[in-house]
Amino acid sequence: xxxxxxxxxxxxxxxxxxxxxxxxxxxxxxxxxxxxxxxxxxxxxxxxxxxxxxxxxxxxxxxxxxxxxxxxxxxxxxxxxxxxxxxxxxxxxxxxxxxxxxxxxxxxxxxxxxxxxxxxxxxxxxxxxxxxxxxxxxxxxxxxxxxxxxxxxxxxxxxxxxxxxxxxxxxxxxxxxxxxxxxxxxxxxxxxxxxxxxxxxxxxxxxxxxxxxxxxxxxxxxxxxxxxxxxxxxxxxxxxxxxxxxxxxxxxxxxxxxxxxxxxxxxxxxxxxxxxxxxxxxxxxxxxxxxxxxxxxxxxxxxxxxxxxxxxxxxxxxxxxxxxxxxxxxxxxxxxxxxxxxxxxxxxxxxxxxxxxxxxxxxxxxxxxxxxxxxxxxxxxxxxxxxxxxxxxxxxxxxxxxxxxxxxxxxxxxxxxxxxxxxxx
Amino acid sequence: xxxxxxxxxxxxxxxxxxxxxxxxxxxxxxxxxxxxxxxxxxxxxxxxxxxxxxxxxxxxxxxxxxxxxxxxxxxxxxxxxxxxxxxxxxxxxxxxxxxxxxxxxxxxxxxxxxxxxxxxxxxxxxxxxxxxxxxxxxxxxxxx
Numbered sequence: 001x002x003x004x005x006x007x008x009x010x011x012x013x014x015x016x017x018x019x020x021x022x023x024x025x026x027x028x029x030x031x032x033x034x035x036x037x038x039x040x041x042x043x044x045x046x047x048x049x050x051x052x053x054x055x056x057x058x059x060x061x062x063x064x065x066x067x068x069x070x071x072x073x074x075x076x077x078x079x080x081x082x083x084x085x086x087x088x089x090x091x092x093x094x095x096x097x098x099x100x101x102x103x104x105x106x107x108x109x110x111x112x113x114x115x116x117x118x119x120x121x122x123x124x125x126x127x128x129x130x131x132x133x134x135x136x137x138x139x140x141x142x143x144x145x146x147x148x149x150x151x152x153x154x155x156x157x158x159x160x161x162x163x164x165x166x167x168x169x170x171x172x173x174x175x176x177x178x179x180x181x182x183x184x185x186x187x188x189x190x191x192x193x194x195x196x197x198x199x200x201x202x203x204x205x206x207x208x209x210x211x212x213x214x215x216x217x218x219x220x221x222x223x224x225x226x227x228x229x230x231x232x233x234x235x236x237x238x239x240x241x242x243x244x245x246x247x248x249x250x251x252x253x254x255x256x257x258x259x260x261x262x263x264x265x266x267x268x269x270x271x272x273x274x275x276x277x278x279x280x281x282x283x284x285x286x287x288x289x290x291x292x293x294x295x296x297x298x299x300x301x302x303x304x305x306x307x308x309x310x311x312x313x314x315x316x317x318x319x320x321x322x323x324x325x326x327x328x329x330x331x332x333x334x335x336x337x338x339x340x341x342x343x344x345x346x347x348x349x350x351x352x353x354x355x356x357x358x359x360x361x362x363x364x365x366x367x368x369x370x371x372x373x374x375x376x377x378x379x380x381x382x383x384x385x386x387x388x389x390x391x392x393x394x395x396x397x398x399x400x401x402x403x404x405x406x407x408x409x410x411x412x413x414x415x416x417x418x419x420x421x422x423x424x425x
Numbered sequence: 426x427x428x429x430x431x432x433x434x435x436x437x438x439x440x441x442x443x444x445x446x447x448x449x450x451x452x453x454x455x456x457x458x459x460x461x462x463x464x465x466x467x468x469x470x471x472x473x474x475x476x477x478x479x480x481x482x483x484x485x486x487x488x489x490x491x492x493x494x495x496x497x498x499x500x501x502x503x504x505x506x507x508x509x510x511x512x513x514x515x516x517x518x519x520x521x522x523x524x525x526x527x528x529x530x531x532x533x534x535x536x537x538x539x540x541x542x543x544x545x546x547x548x549x550x551x552x553x554x555x556x557x558x559x560x561x562x563x564x565x566x567x568x569x
Contacts, residue, residue, distance in 0.1 A: 014429040034520040035474060060519055063475050068519040303471045 011096065019103035028096075031089050035060060035068055040089045042284045043082040048072045051082050055280035062272050076238070081283055235282050236275045241268045257290070258297060262306045273300050434527045437464065444468050446483075448493070449527050451534050457497055458534050464493040465530065466505075467523055477517035480526055481505040499539050504550045508543065509533060 013029035016022050033040050035056035042054040050069040052060070058076055060068050067074050181190040184199055191199060236256075241249065246264045253260040253267055258274050260267065277296055281287050301307050430436070437446035445467040451458040468479040482505035485493035495501065500508040510516035511529055543549070 017429050037522070056519070059475055066518075071518065308471060 015100055016103070019100070019107050021099070021103040024099070024103075027092070031085075031092055039093055040082075040085055042280060043085040043089070044079040044283055045082045045085075046072075046074045047078040048074060051085055053280075054079070054081075054283040055276060058276040058280055059273075062276060076279070079283075086285065233278075233282050233287055235279045238275060239271060241271075258294070259301065259306075266306045270297070270301070270305055273297060273305070430524060431528060433531060434524065442469060445523060447523065447527055449531055451531060453535055455535055455537070457537065457540055461494060461496070462491070463496050463534075464491075465527065467526070474519040474521070477512050477514060477521075478523075478526070480509075480512050480530075481507055496534055497540055497542065498534060498537050499541050499543055500533070501543070502546050502549055502553075503542055504553070506549075506553070 013025045013032065016025040016028060031039055033043070033051075033053040033056050035052055038053075040051065040053055043051045044054045044057060045051050046057065046067050048067050048070050050067055052068070057068075057079060060066070061074060061076050065073055065075070182193050183190050189199075239249070239252065241264075244252075246267075249264060249267050249271070250260045253271060253274075256271075256274060258270065262270070274293075274297055277293050277300075281293055433450045433452045435448045437448050439445045447465045447467065448462050449465060450462045464483050464485060466479075466481055466483045470476055470478070482495045482501065483493065484495050484505060485491055487494070495503055495505050502508070507530065509530070511518075511521065511526070
């Protein structure tokens with residue numbers, strides 16, 4: 001989504017096509033979001049059973065309320081997390097570099113051998129390529145693969161070590177008999193250090209764990225078991241912007257702890273983006289801090305929001321006008337502008353003659369774009385003052401205000417979505 | 426991606442994420458487009474892929490090394506602007522890609538039998554100073 005530093009280092013499903021494992025390309029591509037073309041990040045499933053990154057589909061639905069794949073109507077409220085896909089993606093992404101490297105080496109080794117031998121005919125070459133992964137075991141490439149396996153076996157052998165450390169940590173807080181044994185972190189039964197890992201595979205956890213601490217520290221290893229955080233961050237409700245006054249919307253942005261400068265359309269877009277970022281983060285298995293989300297909102301602000309360009313900031317509802325051709329517009333309206341400027345000058349002279357005491361309203365009416373000038377001034381000032389107000393305690397503070405504010409809106413949100421439901425259904 | 430594009434589609438320029446140039450040609454033997462290569466310019470906004478890219482044909486003079494005419498088509502104006510539903514905000518879907526757009530335009534050309542420009546081409550080309558995305562087309566013709 002964000003421009004990468006190096007376009008050519010992006011992993012892509014076509015990476016596989018030049019290797020003997022070209023049939024992994026469809027798998028690679030199936031594990032990617034069709035919107036951002038990257039591997040699924042916090043995948044969610046729509047009511048029409050299409051899977052996207054949580055943030056991607058939220059942005060799509062807030063833009064037009066349709067599933068990007070089948071164009072069926074859908075709502076953010078109907079999205080459900082897709083843990084299964086997340087696990088598959090994580091596993092694939094973890095294995096991908098090794099497998100790809102191996103596949104590429106096989107290809108390279110294959111070519112070397114082809115050069116060494118007298119080159120065979122096309123079909124034969126092809127066949128060998130396909131067979132390569134299965135038949136290389138006894139050959140040079142196979143050795144490398146074995147080396148890799150040993151390494152991964154090493155990793156597995158290493159794993160009990162952190163487990164042992166965890167239990168040592170807990171000794172501080174609880175009496176542990178000095179019998180040279182360690183406790184299973186799940187059922188708490190004591191056994192030899194070497195036996196723990198094997199036991200873990202079959203442990204049913206029937207002896208309930210006495211200590212949360214040791215259980216919690218195991219989370220990275222058994223992430224499916226208990227991956228939900230104790231206090232999941234609460235989702236933000238959508239706002240029906242049409243019934244919202246300028247000021248009250250600004251106030252809501254303030255309460256959320258996000259920048260509140262700019263005209264109402266910009267406030268709307270910023271709020272939408274914030275709700276999308278926030279709620280997608282709520283879906284995430286490893287939620288980011290609010291500080292991080294604010295940084296992401298700032299990136300949005302600079303690329304698509306109020307700091308992006310004057311024109312996109314002003315006109316948000318009219319999708320078609322966004323990247324409006326300034327030069328063409330000023331050429332085609334040149335006469336009109338000249339006329340207006342001339343009128344304004346005349347008026348100005350009159351005013352100056354009649355009353356010198358109206359400089360402010362005067363200059364405002366003179367400048368062609370009074371609102372925009374005002375926005376720019378605000379954009380320069382507001383964020384700074386806000387930073388001064390809440391330097392450190394921003395997250396907690398804003399969260400608390402949120403919680404209060406949200407309850408007030410909850411009922412409103414439901415009625416809004418209901419009214420939205422009726423015409424479409 | 427470069428090496429694995431569908432037949433008839435090649436990347437000319439894709440150095441940045443704002444503007445890409447693609448060459449396309451029609452694969453079957455439709456006499457209207459035989460032996461010609463056409464150049465498409467993709468302009469991406471910061472909101473891509475939520476919003477559609479701007480796509481139009483651009484012309485390279487017949488005398489240049491790579492002559493690129495504007496294909497004749499009842500939905501392609503002689504200034505290269507394409508009237509195609511999927512390039513409008515309403516018809517666009519974020520799952521579309523440069524590749525899929527090129528393929529759609531390929532098939533739009535392939536399927537055409539009419540050797541003509543859109544109605545009002547002359548007026549449109551002479552008065553239009555707007556960019557394609559600002560134009561409200563009427564998608565009145567579902568046949569082509």
